[in-house]
Amino acid sequence: MFNELLHLFFPRLCPSCNSSLFQNERVICFRCKHQLPRTGYHLQPGNPLERVFWGRVPFRSAAACFIFRKEGGVQKLLHELKYRNAPDIGREIGRIYARELMETPCFQEADLIIPVPLHPEKLRIRGYNQSGVFGEGLQEILPARLSEDTLIRDINTGTQTRRSRFARWENVESIFTVPDPERIRDKRILLIDDVITTGATLESCAVKLITAGVKEISVACIAAPL
Numbered sequence: 001m002f003n004e005l006l007h008l009f010f011p012r013l014c015p016s017c018n019s020s021l022f023q024n025e026r027v028i029c030f031r032c033k034h035q036l037p038r039t040g041y042h043l044q045p046g047n048p049l050e051r052v053f054w055g056r057v058p059f060r061s062a063a064a065c066f067i068f069r070k071e072g073g074v075q076k077l078l079h080e081l082k083y084r085n086a087p088d089i090g091r092e093i094g095r096i097y098a099r100e101l102m103e104t105p106c107f108q109e110a111d112l113i114i115p116v117p118l119h120p121e122k123l124r125i126r127g128y129n130q131s132g133v134f135g136e137g138l139q140e141i142l143p144a145r146l147s148e149d150t151l152i153r154d155i156n157t158g159t160q161t162r163r164s165r166f167a168r169w170e171n172v173e174s175i176f177t178v179p180d181p182e183r184i185r186d187k188r189i190l191l192i193d194d195v196i197t198t199g200a201t202l203e204s205c206a207v208k209l210i211t212a213g214v215k216e217i218s219v220a221c222i223a224a225p226l
């Protein structure tokens with residue numbers, strides 16, 4: 001009763017379309033859940049996202065939940081997730097996507113879910129890693145366990161905005177470390193991120209994981225502009 005009254009005065013809104021959520025809707029409205037554009041990549045070997053990494057790193061599979069378009073509902077979701085203190089959005093997308101990923105063996109068989117680590121300074125300001133909360137949602141459905149301290153970001157690297165493209169790549173290459181390689185030796189990894197654009201960050205994460213001796217890596221992200 002109290003909750004119903006509360007929602008009457010402070011309606012919960014869908015972060016994608018801004019309509020009021022019904023009591024039985026969690027975080028994102030039913031309509032958006034069904035209408036936001038999907039990639040279907042987890043069912044499509046050789047999909048455009050996998051091709052981004054061909055000749056760079058050998059991923060078993062790569063998939064994205066949504067198609068990212070500027071000004072679209074997916075961009076709005078991601079913006080709210082990253083800048084409006086809304087970690088629940090990431091968790092809910094994780095749960096939604098995990099139910100679909102369960103259809104595909106490589107995602108079912110993963111041992112560990114590893115998010116791309118956020119810069120410690122950004123983590124301090126935001127309070128959460130948007131890829132980490134996506135992983136929390138995935139972990140609720142998938143058999144794999146989420147690990148946020150297997151792959152870490154070196155605390156001493158600065159911001160990338162003023163560097164040249166090459167210097168930026170060099171920088172990305174050196175910022176990730178695996179403090180305890182034994183922990184992931186021969187493990188199947190599900191590497192996760194929010195939006196994939198050039199793939200440079202995921203590539204350098206993957207190089208560190210491969211060097212540490214993992215068995216294989218698959219990739220799942222919230223959205224890709226492909």
Ligand SMILES: [Zn+2]
Nearest residue numbers: 014017029032
């Ligand atoms: Zn909506």
